[in-house]
Amino acid sequence: MSGGANVLTGTRIRERRLALSRRQADVARAVGISPAYLNLIEHNRRPVSPELIARLADELEVPADELAEGREEIRIAALREAAAHPVAAGTVAELDQITEFLARFPGWAALLIAHARRGGGLERQLVDLSDRMTQDPYLLTTLHEVLSAVTSVRSTAAILVEDGEISPDWRRRFHANLHQDSQRLSLTAQALVAYLDSFEADGNASTPQEEVEAWMAAQGAEAPDPGDLTSDAARAMAADLLRHMHADRAALPDRHLTEALPAAGNPPDPVRLSARLGLPLDLVMRRLADLRPTGFEGAGLLVCDGSGALTMRRAAQGFALPRPGDSCALWPLYHALAVPQVALARLVVTPDGRLFRTLSYAQRRQPMGLDGPLLTDALMLILPADGPVPADALPIGPACRICPRTACPARREPSILVPQGGPAG
Numbered sequence: 001m002s003g004g005a006n007v008l009t010g011t012r013i014r015e016r017r018l019a020l021s022r023r024q025a026d027v028a029r030a031v032g033i034s035p036a037y038l039n040l041i042e043h044n045r046r047p048v049s050p051e052l053i054a055r056l057a058d059e060l061e062v063p064a065d066e067l068a069e070g071r072e073e074i075r076i077a078a079l080r081e082a083a084a085h086p087v088a089a090g091t092v093a094e095l096d097q098i099t100e101f102l103a104r105f106p107g108w109a110a111l112l113i114a115h116a117r118r119g120g121g122l123e124r125q126l127v128d129l130s131d132r133m134t135q136d137p138y139l140l141t142t143l144h145e146v147l148s149a150v151t152s153v154r155s156t157a158a159i160l161v162e163d164g165e166i167s168p169d170w171r172r173r174f175h176a177n178l179h180q181d182s183q184r185l186s187l188t189a190q191a192l193v194a195y196l197d198s199f200e201a202d203g204n205a206s207t208p209q210e211e212v213e214a215w216m217a218a219q220g221a222e223a224p225d226p227g228d229l230t231s232d233a234a235r236a237m238a239a240d241l242l243r244h245m246h247a248d249r250a251a252l253p254d255r256h257l258t259e260a261l262p263a264a265g266n267p268p269d270p271v272r273l274s275a276r277l278g279l280p281l282d283l284v285m286r287r288l289a290d291l292r293p294t295g296f297e298g299a300g301l302l303v304c305d306g307s308g309a310l311t312m313r314r315a316a317q318g319f320a321l322p323r324p325g326d327s328c329a330l331w332p333l334y335h336a337l338a339v340p341q342v343a344l345a346r347l348v349v350t351p352d353g354r355l356f357r358t359l360s361y362a363q364r365r366q367p368m369g370l371d372g373p374l375l376t377d378a379l380m381l382i383l384p385a386d387g388p389v390p391a392d393a394l395p396i397g398p399a400c401r402i403c404p405r406t407a408c409p410a411r412r413e414p415s416i417l418v419p420q421g422g423p424a425g
Contacts, residue, residue: 013041013042013060014043024038032298145188146185215229226239241312252277257287260277268295300382303378304333317384322402328396329412330395337376337378349389355393357382360381363377395408400413
């Protein structure tokens, strides 16, 4: 956003709040920021991320574009976005004449913007369907279960129709197996149909892990029980997650965490906070992502095991997560696995230019004693960051198949978003 846009944004937010006779502190609390930070925004001394503008617009009962920028600026930005799309590679658009084009041909400009937005929506749907059909572990497991049940039913039925005598005891066993396998096939087929039906619902959670993630995002950490979830697997995962979160709260209560924050620096340093509290850093990181106190608004947390498989995904504000089972090899989360017990702080930037602060930390443990296996877990705390992207920010992505950075040194497969042979993102 340019300086002029920031001024307009802050001024419009303040004017709208005063028009509604809303107190600054009440609005700030409702959108998850401090009153001091909202005051800086309203006086045009801090930039405003698109996500924060959306929350403010919702709270102030006004369309987001009325706060962010004028309609002309929005249309100009939409035209620039269309010109920068990878599909336009090799085409030189007259970007310096966008304003004239918009003024002389508003109808054509509106048509181009509408097609670009529709194309973007279809592209996102294609990415989702492609990921589900080719890499979704839940789909693959469910299909395998269907085939397994079908094979078992067919084998048992073949034995029963073969010539020859079968003892009554064995016949009862075969009938019982046939009944159990047919029930298994019926339940699995129903789950598969429901899962495939979810393909038509934009943004609808489909795997148990996604269902739990959506439930946590919608209801928050204080949800009383996971009874609202639809699948047994999701309910079991949610119950286990809540048990761990309640244990973390018992070990580090909300009040103790918030009281220790001011002495941990500005912005608060989780490593210093851990030392001051005398508690493990991984516990402090989990609690910060759970409570999201001042200085950690919009925080997210990723946790992986020693194999790199993500065992917990709580998305940060504006940080797009890939489908379960996929990730970016450049995430600092995986760097931490190589240096356990060392905290790694790194700025990262996503393909769409969003900046985040990350803190990654890995630890080793032996839950079964000296004779048991050595296990490693890593955590990455993710915080939205404002301001220009520094030169040393690490370029990351969601996953190779949906990342436009074609020149990435860690790429392991082509992106479906960029034509083969296209320019680097």
